[in-house]
Amino acid sequence: MAKCFLFILSLSMGVVSQTFHGSVAGSVVDASASAVADATARLVSVETGLNYDTRSGLSGDFLFANVPPGDYTLTIERPGFQTLKVNLLTVATARTTNYAARLAVAQQASTIEVNAAAATLETTSTSLVNVVNRRQIQDMPVANRGYRFLVRLMPGMQYSTTSSVGINGSRNINQNHQIDGADNNDAFFNSGRVEFEPDATPN
Numbered sequence: 665m666a667k668c669f670l671f672i673l674s675l676s677m678g679v680v681s682q683t684f685h686g687s688v689a690g691s692v693v694d695a696s697a698s699a700v701a702d703a704t705a706r707l708v709s710v711e712t713g714l715n716y717d718t719r720s721g722l723s724g725d726f727l728f729a730n731v732p733p734g735d736y737t738l739t740i741e742r743p744g745f746q747t748l749k750v751n752l753l754t755v756a757t758a759r760t761t762n763y764a765a766r767l768a769v770a771q772q773a774s775t776i777e778v779n780a781a782a783a784t785l786e787t788t789s790t791s792l793v794n795v796v797n798r799r800q801i802q803d804m805p806v807a808n809r810g811y812r813f814l815v816r817l818m819p820g821m822q823y824s825t826t827s828s829v830g831i832n833g834s835r836n837i838n839q840n841h842q843i844d845g846a847d848n849n850d851a852f853f854n855s856g857r858v859e860f861e862p863d864a865t866p867n
Contacts, residue, residue: 684842686755688728690763692720692740699724700767703742710735710752733757738780746770753780 688707692700703720707728720726738750745767755761763780804814815821822830831839841848848858 684733684757685730686733686757687731687760688736688738688753688755688763689760690726690738690765692724692726692742692765692767694745694767695769697766700742700745703740703745703765703767706739706741707731707753708737708739710737731755738763740765740767742767744770747775749775749777751777751779 690705692703692705694700699720699722701720701722701724703724703726705718705720705726705728707716708714709732711734714732716728716731718726718728733755736753736755738753740748740750746769748765748767750763750765753761753763768776818831820832822833843858
């Protein structure tokens with residue numbers, strides 16, 4: 665199921681740029697917890713089929729940077745080990761999804777398939793991020809059917825009667841409005857530029 669990601673960033677002092685992408689970081693070890701180097705890791709989008717490839721380093725660590733948000737399948741392979749396939753690994757905006765992979769020695773070619781665990785506490789970033797998916801946009805009652813009212817679900821948000829948004833006391837002029845990573849800023853009103861019906865979000 666495709667998702668529409670609404671992203672409002674606070675561009676406070678010291679913040680030069682932000683991204684609507686996320687990343688996936690992890691490590692590969694064997695049954696004795698020793699690092700497995702040069703393992704092939706492939707990340708495939710469930711929604712688009714796009715894939716990303718990388719390899720684990722000498723310490724067994726791997727990283728997929730600047731990945732569009734959504735659900736992915738992660739596959740890790742190394743000759744001599746069983747292939748590990750992780751389903752429904754979720755990448756969120758401006759967050760790092762961590763996964764520790766443990767490979768078992770293979771007596772013959774085989775694949776172990778698991779589902780990713782629920783998201784855990786973010787420990788690599790201080791960014792305040794909330795993802796509003798397609799189901800929430802369509803099912804939640806919002807005034808005037810405007811998706812921007814959903815920003816009220818985020819902690820620290822202030823939403824005025826003039827539709828201006830503040831985050832943790834910042835002014836609305838310091839906000840950056842994006843839809844799926846595309847610019848959606850109205851420089852004259854210091855707010856989001858485009859409104860669309862919740863039913864217009866992709867299937």
